[in-house]
Amino acid sequence: MKATATRPKIMVTGGGRGVVGHAGARLLTDLADATGLTSAFGEALAGLRQRQGGHDPGRIAVDLAVMLADGGETIADLAVLRNQQALFGPVASDPTAWRLLSQLDDTMLAELRTARARAREIAWAQHADTHGDLPQPMVAGQQVDSLVLDIDATIVISHSEKESATRTWKKTFGFHPLLCFLDNTGEALAGLLREGRAGSNTTADHITVLDQALAQIPDAHRHGTPILLRSDAAGSSHGFLAHIRGLREQHLDIRFSVGVAITEPVREAIRAATGWIPAVDTDGDLREHAQVCEITGLFDAAGWPEGTRFVVRRERPHPGAQLSLFDTVEGWRHQLVATDTPPGNGSIQHLEALHRAHARVEDRIRTGKNTGFGRFPSRVFAINQAWLQLALTGIDLLAWTQALLLDGDLATAEPKKLRYRLLHVAGRITRTARRTRLAIAANWPWTDALTSAFNRLAALPRPAG
Structure with a gap:
């Protein structure tokens, strides 16, 4: 040839x-x-x-x-x-x-974390001098005027015996670090290395990582800028949300948006819900075959911080989607979000899209594993x-x-x-x-x-x- x-x-x-x-x-x-x-x-x-x-x-x-x-x-x-x-x-x-x-x-x-915070303050001041304000995330075609913190855990496989490397919930072997990234810039604010069997929704670990992440934010931004904390259902423990509410008493303007497990009372609320409206896609356009509805007050929310709202999304499942029995029977795939963003601060469509953008943290973690923490x-x-x-x-x-x-x-x-x-x-x-x-x-x-x-x-x- x-x-x-x-x-x-x-x-x-x-x-x-x-x-x-x-x-x-x-x-x-x-x-x-x-x-x-x-x-x-x-x-x-x-x-x-x-x-x-x-x-x-x-x-x-x-x-x-x-x-x-x-x-x-x-x-x-x-x-x-x-x-x-x-x-x-x-x-x-x-x-x-x-x-x-x-x-x-x-x-x-701890000294190194303090040193990182000092350098971050200078880096942000240099950005202000040369570029102006920090970048603001875009969600559904709208700018989010907040510092957006994303907390998520991941599994790091260990191929040999190492101290605190244990069997994970995915039946693999290794570590289960918990991390926090700043969606505005992609900075890695905090991380806690944990043994493989560490729980996904451990309140104490989430509090530790959030507090370390907040300590990385320069004072002028931490106390002068709205902060949104996003997490999947692992961050929905009542103790963690109570801690976030307590931070507001310390003059931090911080809100949460977390995933919620769908229990039987929630399923009943979904069945009873009316007023479904189309969801929006990443560009802010109405999305076919996906709807959102607020179900606050339709089930007992005892233990949740006062003012917590619940927004459910349903969409026709794509081929290969993993569905619960409830989803299979109803013919929709459901996801529930809890947020303490008060009414008047965005439509439920925007609040739900804002939470879905938490998925960007998965890319941060994926690339982070190729930047050091993918192997220890x-x-x-x-x-x-x-x-x-x-x-x-x-x-x-x-x-x-x-x-x-x-x-x-x-x-x-x-x-x-x-x-x-x-x-x-x-x-x-x-x-x-x-x-x-x-x-x-x-x-x-x-x-x-x-x-x-x-x-x-x-x-x-x-x-x-």
């Missing part, structure tokens, strides 16, 4: 000079410096420095976070940064990185806890890069696209007139985007001191 095209013939040698790979990842290290993350981590971990002239523990932590953001999966992947000192400077050895992770106890992890490196649970926090840091670095430095499709692209187009690109290092230059190939389609990002990075206002 005759070939229609051939690749150019090449001869491979090892004599190249000044050539570096993963050149775009330098953007992440410099952004960590520009937002004060590197210095904040350094202060948080200053007590761990082993000797004068040794690696700064905060810098090691940042390098690990950058490696995870760049797609690395194990500590051994630090070699990509370490063996390019002309681009990344001195990078710790694998044993040194392991030693740091083994020293990060609960107190140190150690048999020791404490080390894996530290690994999770650095993975969340890497996700934040990607989110800040997109919010502060990129435009167009790249500003909303998934991490894999960023890596293939920007972070993994090769370049050439040259030194002239006491200056080091990094040159990206002129014919690379995303060279302009990358050079523009570095220019914007250089122009960012820096934190005082």
